[in-house]
Amino acid sequence: MMRLQDILSPFYVWKRAFEKPFSIAVLSAPRPGSPTYRGFHQNDIDKCIGCGTCAEICQNVSIDMVPVKEAQDGDSGLRPRIDYGRCCWCALCVDICPTGSLTMSNAYTWVEEGLDRDVRETYCYTPGADPQPWDDEALGYRKPEGYELLHLERVPMPHLAPGERLNSFVEMVKGYSHELAVQEADRCIQCGICTATCPAHMNIPAYIKAIREDKIAEGLKILYETNPLPGVCGRICTRRCEDVCALSHRGEAISIRWLKRYLTDCASAEDYKALLESEIKPLDRKIAIIGAGPGGLSAAYYLAGMGYAVEIFEQNAAAGGMLRYGIPEYRLPYTKLDQDVAQIAALGVKFNYNACIGRDLSFDDLYNRFDAVFVSVGMFEPYRIGIPGDDNAKVISGLQLLSDVTNGVPVDLGRRVVVVGGGNVAMDAARTAKRLGCEVTVLYRRREVDMPADVEEIEEAREESVNFIFQAIPLEIKTADDGSLSFDWGKAEMVQQKPGERPQPILIEGSRENIAADTIIAAIGQGVNYLWMDGEASAKIELKKFRVQADRWGRTADTKIFIGGDMFNPTADAITAIADGHRSARAIDKMLNPPREN
């Protein structure tokens, strides 16, 4: 049934003829994309660290990492190059970028003529490195505030409460449970930036992956490939890897050290045993190692693994060196150290204790009896404060205190203790004294930010109510009438002497203050004891500024003598010593070049 209205109704459209047209004037000037438009990429090339997470998450394989800068610690030198023949503008790369350097502009027009050329090359560029018209575009997609694909916050590590830990030397860090460890390992983006920074170049992404997948035995094996003291390093490593962690740029680094500790803690005896199962062909070569510190133990482990007959000569009654005698038990329980040492001993390494070269044995003898000698005697000679009165019997060194506690020697520090120094030994000494029931004050020449000790250690020392006095220069130690000590110090100001260098503390004229103490602990650094360089064999070795000269493989002027550890490397920490040991082991192997089958 057709109605007249149905015929007339469409003419309604005519009224539109008088309305403003929809058409926009796009023909002359295209509209800009909206302020959050996902257009072509921009990259802040200085902020970018080349971690490759963008390439990892790109499902279209449109991002290649290409070298743009020189590689350095914490920066691979690679930068993302994006192929716009693949990109789908999903912005997952922007969302996940750990540094936040990658963004998108709101530019969207890119046309190319196509005949007789491979446009795949023209539609590729490295944002930030190859100039593009939209490089300075302020608008465009940025990761929305609060929207995060990464987990920037670290899984907190359970600690003993400060009150609890003051009473004993029980290890204060409790360690991750399985859940926490997996949760922490899950944060890792597996970029591998940390591997280069680790002195031992441990394969950190691989063992974190093993934790995530709960493959403990495999993880332990990965650890032992580059580090024979993982249980120790999992506790006291200086963890420079965490400083460069890609996540540390906008959040907190992965707790790489605690994860390593988790691996060693939950590995079973079988897992450890399984590591020893590979058959070692014994070689007819003997190596002597002086010093059973981390460097010596590491060299021993790898040399023994290659088949050498290894003997270690250690001046103390137990292995570990500074790990045992310089680090208090609440940070590194001796049982853990013993476990790692036992694993090395299980390879057939022979330990000679209480054998000090230069005192009990002569270096020449070793030199003649063995095919090569690796020296890592460490730094056990504490420096003196160098002020009047520092020869007082109540002025002891931090190292002295720590090794006495280790050896179970009873120590009487009195009530008030002043610790001089700002390094880790100073912190250890202060906190050990605290555990012995003393009131402890730490005096340091510079500001808190300048302290070489770990931030966490300082923080924990504070929690244990250790007092700090900064910018304090020791002046004199006097003995008071009641037998206690009176320690004079002066206030210092920080002066920038040369641009670019760190400021020096300069004593403010006439400033002089006083603090009373029963014991003063000097922890201002240690030096090397050169007692072992007594005979003819070591004559070739050069010393410069009290340091033995060697190349990065620990090779000295004498082809049979290799050195490593604190006495050699400038950073003087356990992981570097372990790396030295490993490197020297390979250098010794190369030097001796023993005949091997196949």
Added chain:
Amino acid sequence: MENLYPPIVDGKSVYDLDSQKYLKMWQGPQHPGVTGNMSLELDISGDQVVKCKAHVGYLHRGFEKLMERRRYINCFPIVCRICVPEPDTNEYLFAAAMEDLLGLDIPERAKWLRTLNLELSRLASFVMWLGGQSGAFGMGTVAQWCLAHRDYVLDLFEEWTGARIYHMYMTPGGVRGGLPEGWDAHAEKVLDGIYKLLDEIRHVMFNNAIFKQRAKGLGVITPDMFDRFGIVGPNVRGSGSTRDIRKDTPYLIYDQLDFEAVTEQGGDVYARAKVRWREVYQSIDLIRQILKNMPRKGPLHITLPNVLHLKVPAGETYVRAESTRGEYGYYMVSDGSEYPRKVTVRGPSYTHAMALLEHLAVGVNTADVAGLMVSLHTYPPEIER
């Protein structure tokens, strides 16, 4: 079964297709009268279609295969490509299936924003469909209006999500960001424009004698066909049914919105057009309700475990949502690894454009095949994925 193919009498087809009396005509894939890149193989007698066979596969990319080798987070940008005019349903369903398997609950505000996104996307799709339906019956004017107004909706999307077509806004775990400043006012303006447009469409299209003549009685879907052909969405609502997933099994915050399923009697092209036309009104109303009641503060996203190695617990699930074409569903199977074992997409066009269209096209005038096909609202990419 008896209506699917040419009528059979005494064991022989009434139309002897081998007799060469019938013309074989291809409509598509390169033809203005098909929706997207698919084709119909028509046998015609005079002006009448006696047999229709739908050919699909011109847009097959193997999504289900590609998803097997992409991490869950990496599937999220590709699923929206399954349906170009209304990609958000895919995003939502993929995220919902994943969240179901992971046992996650997303923040309240994200639910509202997702609903807003879905509803806006339905609006854009319906408006474009109205243009397509009128265009298929030769009314280019309405098509011009509708496409322009859809573009205003795309502007809203661009301002909000950063892209016009593929918004990639509903990430697993929530949404990417909130509404920008001043968006509501902009949206209200656009909605107002569409509201006015709808009235004009009523004048020009639904009251148009030509449209009425051609669309009424064309392609009738009867209730007995619903389940036999698996018909869903506006196609059943045009035949008097009230099936609407948003109402029947509410997801997101649809249960907090006030609306009724749109339904029309008749079951022909005209009734289906009317349903969709009224659904635009409904969508406008729902968007206004959402904007009015939506929480403006609160978290938008829960943080998933590291998406680079996110493992989804083993299991299988099916989630559904009401798209403009009806029931859209995702069937996801996880074997506990970092990659989905299987994601099957149930696109409503799958049944509409194949079995149903082949059935309805028989006996239809050749010139009306385009209009009939558009009226079923099919999008080829979701058929073959």
Added chain:
Amino acid sequence: MQELLDNLKELYALNGITLRNPSLAWAEVTPERLVGLLTQLRDAHGFTHLVLMTCVDWLEDGRFQVTYLLHNYTTRQDLGLHVYVGRTASELPSIHTLWEQGRVYQQELHEMFGIYFPGSPGLGEPMILESWDGPPPMRRDFDTRVYSEETYSHRQRTHHEPEQHMKDRLYPED
């Protein structure tokens, strides 16, 4: 739902019944009893809507899992039926007589997985793929990436892995 499944369990030897949520359940049925069960569910229990039919390839177990998902519009419940079938010479009864779209699903499964549904119209005709000469592409043992790289030309990647690159640059000899 549980009640319904309990009732059917005996009759159709249902296995592996899992209730994902109150309105979605999965159950396993043998190929022989499939059509009977589907017919009963459709006609007697209100599961009138065939939502989808799909196949999951469990390559490790050497079998296909064909899923039939049914929906009940009255009770708003979904019931998914799993049918396991071997990966070679796989054959399942056709359900095109129960639902028209079953034909389309079966055609697709035949093309994508190589499952045979005797009697299903148009089964042998190519539906989505044209001129395909490889194995059915949705099977898990078909590697689409390798196929794509062999068949089509790709851009050569110049990608460097950061970890390896830093090793080459910073400590090559370690």
Added chain:
Amino acid sequence: MSDIEQKDKPATQPEWVKDERTLTNSALPSEEQDWFCDARPRRVEKHWQVLENFMNWARAHSLWILAFGTGCGAIEMRPLVTARYDISRLGMQMRPTPRQASVFVIGGYVSLKTLKRIVRSYEQMQGPKFVVAVCSCAINGGMYWDSYNTIKRIDEYIPVDVYVTGCMPRPEAVLAGFNLLKKLIREGKAEGQNLYADKFDWYKANQKQVIKDWNMPDYNW
């Protein structure tokens, strides 16, 4: 571009008839012989320069687009040809048949099944004809880089005059592509058609390499 090796063929056959799958006129019954064109495409030689310039100017202002939505890129063509962007202002419009069209817009990814239709449609278009490839998928595979059913680079199969990247490219970006095309046409540089004629064997070999059931004439004119 790397050239595909030419296969050895008997000298009697035209060299571009690659295999027995190709339909040729001689193989057909006599009444059907005029179905196909047996000739290969020819270069179109330039006219006298002034006339050529005029022709190019005229061509650039009358670009008719083939209404073939080959992939998702088609979705942005609709706004482009309707009221909002209204490219009829530029003398462009959609045409439903290849015979009337001069611009082929490849909208993104191209599946094998579509590629066959694209080749046929392209060859049926009358010269001068141009191809605009939009979306990143047409450049290097886009997000379907590992799909078994989509080709990765359209320029291996038909010559492309202008590329527009994006996913989706906005209508304005596509418009910029058309503007570049017009510029190229005016400068006489949009020579895709001649390239196709020159490298016909190479294109054919590429097409036949992926289209396994080649059952049509080599050149569908």
